[in-house]
Amino acid sequence: MPPSVATSDLTKRFPGITAVNRLTFEVHAGEIFGLVGPDGAGKTTTLRMLAGVLSPDGGSATVAGADIAREPEAAKARLSYMPQRFGLYEDLTVAENIRFYADVFGVSREEREARARQLLDAAGMSPFTTRSAGKLSGGMKQKLGLVCALIHRPLVILLDEPTNGVDPVSRRDFWRILYSLLNEGIAILMSTSYLDEAERCHRVALLHQGRMLYCETPVELKRRLHGAVVSIVGHEARRIRAALGGAAGVLNALLVGDGVHLVVDDAGRRIPELQAALQTAGLVFDRLEEIEPTIEDLFVAATSKERKP
Amino acid sequence: MLRRLRGMLVKEFIQVFRDTRTRTLLFAPPIIQMLIFGYAATLEVRHIPVAALDYDNSQVSRELLSRFTASPYFDVRAYLNDRREIGDLIDRGEVTVALQINGGFAQDLRKGQPARLQVIVDSSNSNTALVAVGYINQIAARYAQEFQRTQLLRTSLFASSQIPSIVLERRPLFNINFDSQWFFVPGVIGNLILVMVVSLTAFAIVREREIGTLEQIMVTPIGRLEFILGKTLPFFLIGLFDTALVSLVGTFWFGVPFRGSIGVLAIGSILFILCMLGIGLFISTISRTQQQAMVSGFFFNMPAITFSGFGTPISSMPEWLQTLTYLNPLRYFLEILRGVYLKGVGLDVLWPQMVGMGLLGSIMLAISVARFQKSLD
Ligand SMILES: Nc1ncnc2c1ncn2[C@@H]1O[C@H](COP(=O)(O)OP(=O)(O)OP(=O)(O)O)[C@@H](O)[C@H]1O
Ligand SMILES: [Mg+2]
Numbered sequence: 001m002p003p004s005v006a007t008s009d010l011t012k013r014f015p016g017i018t019a020v021n022r023l024t025f026e027v028h029a030g031e032i033f034g035l036v037g038p039d040g041a042g043k044t045t046t047l048r049m050l051a052g053v054l055s056p057d058g059g060s061a062t063v064a065g066a067d068i069a070r071e072p073e074a075a076k077a078r079l080s081y082m083p084q085r086f087g088l089y090e091d092l093t094v095a096e097n098i099r100f101y102a103d104v105f106g107v108s109r110e111e112r113e114a115r116a117r118q119l120l121d122a123a124g125m126s127p128f129t130t131r132s133a134g135k136l137s138g139g140m141k142q143k144l145g146l147v148c149a150l151i152h153r154p155l156v157i158l159l160d161e162p163t164n165g166v167d168p169v170s171r172r173d174f175w176r177i178l179y180s181l182l183n184e185g186i187a188i189l190m191s192t193s194y195l196d197e198a199e200r201c202h203r204v205a206l207l208h209q210g211r212m213l214y215c216e217t218p219v220e221l222k223r224r225l226h227g228a229v230v231s232i233v234g235h236e237a238r239r240i241r242a243a244l245g246g247a248a249g250v251l252n253a254l255l256v257g258d259g260v261h262l263v264v265d266d267a268g269r270r271i272p273e274l275q276a277a278l279q280t281a282g283l284v285f286d287r288l289e290e291i292e293p294t295i296e297d298l299f300v301a302a303t304s305k306e307r308k309p
Numbered sequence: 310m311l312r313r314l315r316g317m318l319v320k321e322f323i324q325v326f327r328d329t330r331t332r333t334l335l336f337a338p339p340i341i342q343m344l345i346f347g348y349a350a351t352l353e354v355r356h357i358p359v360a361a362l363d364y365d366n367s368q369v370s371r372e373l374l375s376r377f378t379a380s381p382y383f384d385v386r387a388y389l390n391d392r393r394e395i396g397d398l399i400d401r402g403e404v405t406v407a408l409q410i411n412g413g414f415a416q417d418l419r420k421g422q423p424a425r426l427q428v429i430v431d432s433s434n435s436n437t438a439l440v441a442v443g444y445i446n447q448i449a450a451r452y453a454q455e456f457q458r459t460q461l462l463r464t465s466l467f468a469s470s471q472i473p474s475i476v477l478e479r480r481p482l483f484n485i486n487f488d489s490q491w492f493f494v495p496g497v498i499g500n501l502i503l504v505m506v507v508s509l510t511a512f513a514i515v516r517e518r519e520i521g522t523l524e525q526i527m528v529t530p531i532g533r534l535e536f537i538l539g540k541t542l543p544f545f546l547i548g549l550f551d552t553a554l555v556s557l558v559g560t561f562w563f564g565v566p567f568r569g570s571i572g573v574l575a576i577g578s579i580l581f582i583l584c585m586l587g588i589g590l591f592i593s594t595i596s597r598t599q600q601q602a603m604v605s606g607f608f609f610n611m612p613a614i615t616f617s618g619f620g621t622p623i624s625s626m627p628e629w630l631q632t633l634t635y636l637n638p639l640r641y642f643l644e645i646l647r648g649v650y651l652k653g654v655g656l657d658v659l660w661p662q663m664v665g666m667g668l669l670g671s672i673m674l675a676i677s678v679a680r681f682q683k684s685l686d
Contacts, residue, residue, distance in 0.1 A: 051528045052527075052528060053524060053527060053528060073530060076528060076529065076530050077530045079528075080528075081525075081528040083521065083524065083525070085521050086521075086525065087517075087520065087521040087522030087523070087524060087525030087526070088520075088522070089320065089324065089520075089522060090520070091324055091327055091328060092320065092323060092324065092327075096320070096323060099316070099319070100316055100317075100319075100320045101529070102316075103312055103313060103315065103316020103317075103319070103320075104313050104316050104317070104526070104529045104530065104531050105529060105530060106312050106313065106530070
């Protein structure tokens with residue numbers, strides 16, 4: 001069976017920047033493929049090209065067997081694109097939004113009703129069909145977007161950071177719906193900046209400045225981070241990093257929003273040592289603990305290893 | 310294709326009628342404006358400035374003029390000696406009406422022959438002019454009646470069969486079709502359609518851009534032309550509906566004469582609405598937000614109305630400006646509206662206006678559609 005999505009040297013340039021640089025990958029039916037990378041890595045640009053909103057400057061891509069440059073209309077009919085904010089009509093009700101997207105994809109009435117019932121059930125939204133979309137919570141809106149995006153049974157779904165800012169309950173519904181689709185032979189390509197979301201993918205591509213660094217399973221990706229991550233929350237982040245960056249067992253030190261993340265070889269052994277070192281240096285901090293690694297940590301570990309092999 | 314278009318239309322109409330503000334905007338302004346202009350046309354006008362020119366200089370003529378001095382409707386501002394002064398006074402706007410009584414007026418009246426009172430009116434405000442003429446008529450008629458009564462008292466010989474009368478000779482100074490008390494009313498229709506179709510179309514498209522549904526729609530199989538059609542067709546229909554609504558209010562509430570054919574009006578309206586859709590679409594391509602669309606709309610609407618002949622007659626504009634008005638679709642539409650309403654003329658007279666609007670509309674739509682396509686990339 002041919003791949004559901006295949007790109008070959010896909011490239012997009014904007015004035016002064018190559019947003020996507022010779023990207024080559026394949027996504028197969030029944031697979032969830034994650035595009036992972038920090039801000040500006042080129043995730044959105046890649047998805048937009050595959051959706052037919054942007055035209056590539058180089059390379060080629062097929063979606064559900066249709067070349068995005070030569071037969072964009074055929075590609076559009078078989079795919080579904082959910083941007084970071086799905087375009088809902090807030091003054092229309094849930095049912096009217098669904099009807100609109102069903103109509104524009106040429107879905108018949110019976111088909112629409114059956115499919116909508118199934119999807120709304122799975123999303124836990126059946127009681128809200130007559131509520132206007134503008135009055136839904138953020139998570140509900142996102143789920144409604146997904147329902148609209150799936151109403152025409154696409155073969156390929158492109159999702160751009162779909163659960164960004166979504167409450168945990170809606171997030172669970174969201175993933176349940178996505179998994180149920182895999183049985184229908186759908187291919188899912190999504191971008192994410194959450195590691196726990198990346199871990200739910202079958203394979204992930206790590207993007208950096210438009211280039212693909214790795215393309216592998218999440219387990220393999222996580223293995224690139226040798227050791228554990230220790231988070232130190234505090235105001236004097238810069239001085240803490242300067243004090244501990246070269247300490248024994250510290251492989252990497254990264255400034256984050258509320259403090260510093262350190263990658264250490266052995267958390268259990270190093271945490272007391274680090275606490276002691278900070279006390280000696282007279283640096284105050286609010287909290288010091290081991291945490292689940294984030295995409296950023298992974299990313300820094302991966303790129304720093306690349307720089308000094 | 311039809312299912313997609315139908316989907317667009319259903320959605321569009323739900324949106325238009327659900328939003329209270331849009332709904333009010335659709336139907337309230339046409340009715341309100343129509344009422345304002347309709348009532349203005351029948352409004353009482355007072356203190357109309359008058360100049361008097363009395364060549365007869367008889368007791369009778371002086372008495373007639375004193376009736377004007379006494380009337381609350383008129384202010385006699387000047388007594389003239391020469392008719393050449395009249396034009397100047399009216400030009401400078403110092404008087405609206407001049408009354409000229411020629412020699413022999415008293416004699417005619419006494420003999421029971423029609424006595425002539427010349428009325429020179431500044432018709433650039435045809436509404437005031439017409440009201441003024443009405444009042445003059447009343448005053449003159451009443452005076453003639455009283456004159457007859459006093460004559461009867463004085464001479465029992467007076468034959469009652471010879472009724473003295475004063476005949477008004479109207480001389481409008483500017484050449485406007487003078488019996489159109491309703492001159493402005495058809496114009497209101499043109500203005501309303503212009504403002505509504507342009508802004509609603511622009512808003513509806515820009516809003517989709519703002520809330521991100523435009524990009525969403527572009528990843529569906531909806532073609533760009535289908536989108537444009539789905540977006541403009543509702544406002545086309547609403548525009549036609551409003552034209553009919555305003556026409557009905559005008560005809561049945563105010564009794565504005567409708568002398569021409571509905572078919573001609575319909576053709577003109579359709580062509581005009583197409584022009585306005587083109588403009589609305591164009592504005593949507595140069596506006597990112599509804600705010601910007603509003604400002605751009607204003608910059609189009611204001612000059613379009615000012616230089617259409619709605620208020621200021623085109624013939625009194627400078628030459629170069631007159632030439633420019635040929636690019637203004639409203640100019641043609643107003644000519645059609647007035648022609649159909651007040652003169653009852655048909656396609657044989659109005660075809661150049663139709664062709665003018667057809668050409669302008671096609672060009673505008675073509676440019677806008679091309680621009681719209683590009684603005685999506
Ligand atoms: N329309 C555009 N014009 C110019 N530059 C653009 C445009 N769209 C994106 N870029 C640039 O291309 C690069 C990649 O952007 P992109 O939005 O694809 O990143 P991303 O991985 O989705 O990031 P984020 O996590 O912020 O969503 C960025 O540097 C961005 O500034
Ligand atoms: Mg993005």
